[in-house]
Amino acid sequence: MSKKASISIRIDEDLKKSTQDILDDLGLDMTTAITMYLKKINACQGIPFSVRRTSIQEALAEVELGEVESFDNVEEFKEWMKEL
Numbered sequence: 341m342s343k344k345a346s347i348s349i350r351i352d353e354d355l356k357k358s359t360q361d362i363l364d365d366l367g368l369d370m371t372t373a374i375t376m377y378l379k380k381i382n383a384c385q386g387i388p389f390s391v392r393r394t395s396i397q398e399a400l401a402e403v404e405l406g407e408v409e410s411f412d413n414v415e416e417f418k419e420w421m422k423e424l
Contacts, residue, residue, distance in 0.1 A: 347374070 380388045402408050411417040
């Protein structure tokens with residue numbers, strides 16, 4: 341039998357509660373669910389789902405980098421659109 345190790349994590353209380361409710365419905369405890377996730381990472385040799393920015397995150401990043409146009413009023417926007 342393999343040696344056991346502990347993992348300690350801090351997560352949002354509401355996230356833990358809602359996740360535990362789902363796991364209870366599935367008949368799983370948190371330890372089993374996390375073990376399943378870690379085994380899947382090993383089997384896939386990576387995260388078993390796509391991890392990428394959402395369109396909102398991409399848009400916010402563009403704003404932070406100054407890669408967007410801004411306008412003081414609708415008329416300025418209309419003029420800018422005509423120039424395209």
